[in-house]
Amino acid sequence: MNDSSRDEPVIGWAEIERAAERIAPHVHRTPVVRCASLDRMSGASLFFKCENLQKTGSFKARGALHAVLSLSPEEATRGVVTHSSGNHGQALAWAARQAGVAATVVMPRDASRVKRAAVEGYGAEVVLCEPTLTTREQTARQMVAERGGRLVHPYDDRQIVAGQATAALELLEAAGPLDYVVAPVGGGGLLSGTALAVAHRAQGACTVVGAEPAAADDACRSLCAGRLIRPTRTETIADGLRTALGRLPFSIIRHHVERIVTVDEEQIVRAMRCVWSRMKLVIEPSAAVAVAAVLKQPKAWHGRRVGVILSGGNVDLDRLPWLTPDAIRPATPPK
Amino acid sequence: MNDSSRDEPVIGWAEIERAAERIAPHVHRTPVVRCASLDRMSGASLFFKCENLQKTGSFKARGALHAVLSLSPEEATRGVVTHSSGNHGQALAWAARQAGVAATVVMPRDASRVKRAAVEGYGAEVVLCEPTLTTREQTARQMVAERGGRLVHPYDDRQIVAGQATAALELLEAAGPLDYVVAPVGGGGLLSGTALAVAHRAQGACTVVGAEPAAADDACRSLCAGRLIRPTRTETIADGLRTALGRLPFSIIRHHVERIVTVDEEQIVRAMRCVWSRMKLVIEPSAAVAVAAVLKQPKAWHGRRVGVILSGGNVDLDRLPWLTPDAIRPATPPK
Numbered sequence: 001m002n003d004s005s006r007d008e009p010v011i012g013w014a015e016i017e018r019a020a021e022r023i024a025p026h027v028h029r030t031p032v033v034r035c036a037s038l039d040r041m042s043g044a045s046l047f048f049k050c051e052n053l054q055k056t057g058s059f060k061a062r063g064a065l066h067a068v069l070s071l072s073p074e075e076a077t078r079g080v081v082t083h084s085s086g087n088h089g090q091a092l093a094w095a096a097r098q099a100g101v102a103a104t105v106v107m108p109r110d111a112s113r114v115k116r117a118a119v120e121g122y123g124a125e126v127v128l129c130e131p132t133l134t135t136r137e138q139t140a141r142q143m144v145a146e147r148g149g150r151l152v153h154p155y156d157d158r159q160i161v162a163g164q165a166t167a168a169l170e171l172l173e174a175a176g177p178l179d180y181v182v183a184p185v186g187g188g189g190l191l192s193g194t195a196l197a198v199a200h201r202a203q204g205a206c207t208v209v210g211a212e213p214a215a216a217d218d219a220c221r222s223l224c225a226g227r228l229i230r231p232t233r234t235e236t237i238a239d240g241l242r243t244a245l246g247r248l249p250f251s252i253i254r255h256h257v258e259r260i261v262t263v264d265e266e267q268i269v270r271a272m273r274c275v276w277s278r279m280k281l282v283i284e285p286s287a288a289v290a291v292a293a294v295l296k297q298p299k300a301w302h303g304r305r306v307g308v309i310l311s312g313g314n315v316d317l318d319r320l321p322w323l324t325p326d327a328i329r330p331a332t333p334p335k
Numbered sequence: 336m337n338d339s340s341r342d343e344p345v346i347g348w349a350e351i352e353r354a355a356e357r358i359a360p361h362v363h364r365t366p367v368v369r370c371a372s373l374d375r376m377s378g379a380s381l382f383f384k385c386e387n388l389q390k391t392g393s394f395k396a397r398g399a400l401h402a403v404l405s406l407s408p409e410e411a412t413r414g415v416v417t418h419s420s421g422n423h424g425q426a427l428a429w430a431a432r433q434a435g436v437a438a439t440v441v442m443p444r445d446a447s448r449v450k451r452a453a454v455e456g457y458g459a460e461v462v463l464c465e466p467t468l469t470t471r472e473q474t475a476r477q478m479v480a481e482r483g484g485r486l487v488h489p490y491d492d493r494q495i496v497a498g499q500a501t502a503a504l505e506l507l508e509a510a511g512p513l514d515y516v517v518a519p520v521g522g523g524g525l526l527s528g529t530a531l532a533v534a535h536r537a538q539g540a541c542t543v544v545g546a547e548p549a550a551a552d553d554a555c556r557s558l559c560a561g562r563l564i565r566p567t568r569t570e571t572i573a574d575g576l577r578t579a580l581g582r583l584p585f586s587i588i589r590h591h592v593e594r595i596v597t598v599d600e601e602q603i604v605r606a607m608r609c610v611w612s613r614m615k616l617v618i619e620p621s622a623a624v625a626v627a628a629v630l631k632q633p634k635a636w637h638g639r640r641v642g643v644i645l646s647g648g649n650v651d652l653d654r655l656p657w658l659t660p661d662a663i664r665p666a667t668p669p670k
Contacts, residue, residue, distance in 0.1 A: 031366040033388060052615040053368060114612075273652060277449075280387040280648030282615040313615030317608060318658065 010251060011162050013200040016193075019066045019162040020169055026098055027061055030054050030167075032174040032307075037278040042294050044301035047175035051167055052283050052313030056118070058240075059167050059190055059311050060091035060154075066163030067152045068095040076101050079149040083107070083129075083136040086115030087240055087312050088154035093124030104149065106139045108132075112239070114316045133244060155189030156246035164193030169201065171307045178206050179304040184289040184311050185210040185219040185260060186241030188249025194309065195256035210253065210260035211293035213238045213268060219245040220260040223253060237265055237321055240286035240312060261293040268292050269321045275310070285321070287311040345586060346497050348535040351528075354401045354497040355504055361433055362396055365389050365502075367509040367642075372613040377629050379636035382510035386502055387618050387648030391453070393575075394502050394525055394646050395426035395489075401498030402487045403430040411436050414484040418442070418464075418471035421450030422575055422647055423489035428459030439484065441474045443467075447574070449651045468579060490524030491581035499528030504536065506642045513541050514639035519624040519646055520545040520554040520595060521576030523584025529644065530591035545588065545595035546628035548573045548603060554580040555595040558588065572600055572656055575621035575647060596628035603627050604656045610645070620656070622646040 030050045038046050051059035068080060079102030082092050089105040096103035103124035107116060108131030119126050129139040144151045153160065167190070168181055181198050185191040195208045212219050213236035222229045228250050234242040245253075263271075272288035274295070275281055283291075287310045294301060294308060365385045373381050386394035403415060414437030417427050424440040431438035438459035442451060443466035454461050464474040479486045488495065502525070503516055516533050520526040530543045547554050551573070553566035563585050569577035580588075598606075607623035609630070610616055618626075622645045629636060629643060 028369075031368075033366075034363075036390070055371070057615060276617055277652055280392060280617040282611055282617055317612055317655075320652075320655075323653065323658070 010248065011158055011165070011196055015158075015162045016165045016169065016197060016200065019159070020166040022069050023062055023065045023163060023166065026065055027055050028053060029170055032171055033279065035279045038274070038291075041298070042301055042306070043298045044294070044304050044306045046294065047171065047178065047305065047307045048279070049167055049171040049307060049309045050281065052281060052287060052310050056087070056090045056094045057312055057314040058087040058091065059164055059309070060087045061094060062166050063160035063163030063189060063193070064088060064091035064095040064152065065098060067157060067159040068092070068099045068101055070159045071099075071101065071150060075150045079103060079147070080152050081106070081140055081143045081147065081149045082152045082154060083140040084154050086111050087314060089124070090115060090118045090122065090314070092152055093119045093122035097123050102149070104143050104147065106136055106143060108136060112314075112316050115314055118314070153246070154243070155187030156248050158248065160189050161193045161196070161248060161252070164190045165197040166193075167309055168194040168197035168307070171309065172198070172201050175305070175307055177305065178202070178307045180207050180209055180301060181307040181309070182209045182211055182290045182293055183309040184238070184241055184286050185212050185245070185253070186216070186286065187243040188219060188245045188253055190309065190311060191219075191257060192249035192252035195252055199256045207258045208256060209293070210257050211290040212260050212262050213241055213289055214262040214264050216242055217262050219253070220262050222250055223257065223260050226254065236268070238268055238285040238289050240284065241289060261296065263289055263292040263296055267296055271295055273322050281310065282313045282315065283310050284312045284315045287313065345583065346493055346500070346531055350493075350497045351500045351504065351532060351535065354494070355501040357404050358397055358400045358498060358501065361390070361400055363389050364505055367506055368614065370614045373609070373626075376633070377636055377641070378633045379629070379639050379641045381629065382506065382513065382640065382642045383614070384502055384506040384642060384644045385616065387616060387622060387645050391422070391425045391429045392647055392649040393422040393426065394499055394644070395422045396429060397501050398495035398498030398524055398528070399423060399426035399430040399487065400433060402492060402494040403427070403434045403436055405494045406434075406436065406485060410485045414438060414482065415487050416441070416475055416478045416482065416484040417487045417489060418475040419489050421446050422649060424459070425450060425453045425457065425649070427487055428454045428457035432458050437484070439478050439482065441471055441478060443471060447651045450649055453649070488581070489578065490522030491583045493583065495524050496528045496531070496583060496587070499525045500532040501528075502644055503529040503532035503642070506644065507533070507536050510640070510642055512640065513537070513642045515542050515544055515636060516642040516644070517544045517546055517625045517628055518644040519573070519576055519621050520547050520580065520588070521551070521573075521621065522578040523554060523580045523588055525644065525646060526554070526592060527584035527587035530587055534591045542593045543591060544628070545592050546625040547595050547597050548576055548624055549597040549599050551577055552597050554588070555597050557585055558592065558595050561589065571603070573603055573620040573624050575619065576624060596631065598624055598627040598631055602631055606630055608657050616645065617648045617650065618645050619647045619650045622648065
């Protein structure tokens with residue numbers, strides 16, 4: 001996990017191609033969809049990579065499966081452990097089941113009911129802990145010590161990053177040449193993987209832009225400062241992006257990502273509702289962050305071909321952020 | 336619109352193929368998606384044709400565009416008129432704009448805000464009337480008399496039926512051989528088009544099944560009786576299926592549809608929520624009717640390859656049928 005120079009990316013093209021081959025039989029090749037309304041609103045030609053339609057409801061299935069398929073036979077007998085605010089936990093539980101490996105997932109007590117139920121549904125053991133990053137990491141290390149499994153970090157792991165890179169690979173193959181690819185950034189696994197795939201594949205013709213909640217903007221500040229800055233606050237509705245940017249992802253992002261656009265909470269909710277309403281796709285707030293970044297600065301993308309990674313769709317359908325008291329009156333059939 | 340014999344379908348294969356060619360440059364070739372959870376719940380291999388991702392948010396774009404593209408140059412100068420509970424109105428407004436033709440849409444006063452706003456957004460004129468079928472038909476005829484446009488009926492029209500048939504055509508091409516195709520039935524345009532496409536394409540190897548709300552079951556009763564029975568009640572949440580089965584669709588359905596499965600309102604809401612939650616797709620209650628039919632009788636489809644047409648995704652996101660008073664408390668970020 002050392003820093004890399006511009007000329008020697010930590011994860012090479014061959015590693016990403018191998019990840020793509022390995023996981024292909026098990027994951028969905030998710031569709032890339034267009035939307036005339038959002039094209040009009042942004043002034044750009046948008047290509048949405050639907051990782052909300054991925055196995056387990058997010059791109060995390062890619063990295064998790066790649067990590068599990070990369071275990072040695074001996075490691076596989078001891079299983080895997082992780083901590084996750086939700087989607088990585090679900091993904092690792094699912095991946096472990098695909099490979100017949102045991103999984104333990106440490107989750108914060110405030111993780112959504114939906115996400116917790118899904119992890120358990122995939123047959124993994126859930127261990128709850130206090131909702132701070134430090135406690136989560138400690139609890140996960142303790143589980144590894146007790147049970148001897150391999151810790152699969154949600155993003156600070158080269159197999160994970162190589163796996164997440166495969167989403168952008170498919171996006172470029174399906175959409176053709178793109179001027180920009182926009183991906184949300186929390187821990188940085190997806191954004192760094194995207195940046196590597198684009199750097200290898202588009203050879204400088206395509207710019208990678210990160211999208212981050214202003215209320216959890218450590219990646220943006222780290223990129224500006226040129227060094228990893230720990231988050232001071234993470235109070236965003238985008239629950240998948242509350243984590244701190246990882247060292248390995250940052251070492252890639254600092255070289256291969258042009259800029260990170262931050263968006264406020266209202267912009268996230270508006271973008272989320274817009275995608276549900278116009279595109280008929282259920283996306284979670286973290287995915288909406290990338291859409292909000294595109295809608296926030298239409299001039300920046302005007303006339304360009306822009307790929308947007310819709311990272312996931314795991315939301316609690318009983319807790320929608322745009323609902324008002326009026327919403328509890330169901331639609332009534334006519335007399 | 337006369338009744339047809341079994342050997343002479345009213346709409347031939349050439350007409351459906353021509354419709355597919357004509358509309359292809361303008362409509363989406365919507366994805367066919369799979370879902371492991373719903374496969375498990377149904378015991379079948381399900382192939383969902385995502386017409387909720389179609390232009391205007393429903394399959395209706397296909398038939399409406401085919402009807403508009405089939406106008407003579409003289410008819411085109413006078414424009415089109417229709418009456419619609421929503422989706423056909425949106426679709427005709429959109430299709431008319433594609434072809435540079437004027438459109439007038441008669442809508443019931445109780446049509447959802449979302450659907451009315453969409454019709455107006457596509458540049459059509461909306462004329463409101465009382466929410467009864469008789470008043471809607473009268474008002475539409477009056478508009479035709481006053482303005483001289485061509486009345487494009489939502490389903491009792493051969494161009495419309497030929498256009499709707501193209502969805503099943505694409506489903507069969509994408510999914511390969513299917514044992515069943517399930518489509519919802521209201522006026523019958525989609526179900527009759529689906530039945531023709533399957534009859535022509537699968538040559539008896541695939542059975543077409545309709546899905547209908549028990550609370551608006553005139554198609555089921557008509558098929559049983561062997562004659563067109565007018566609906567006595569239409570109090571269903573599936574607003575797209577409140578219309579009476581049309582003469583032309585019935586003449587096709589009676590020969591080419593094996594049976595119609597009815598589902599109650601609770602089953603519709605449960606199926607709708609299940610698709611949102613598991614498949615991350617926004618579908619409207621009318622589309623959920625077909626899913627509910629599959630989930631209601633798992634034994635009927637066990638081990639079979641079943642195509643399901645998700646007909647549309649136009650819902651009011653502020654009025655979700657499963658919401659309780661608890662739902663108005665939005666998710667709060669952690670302290």
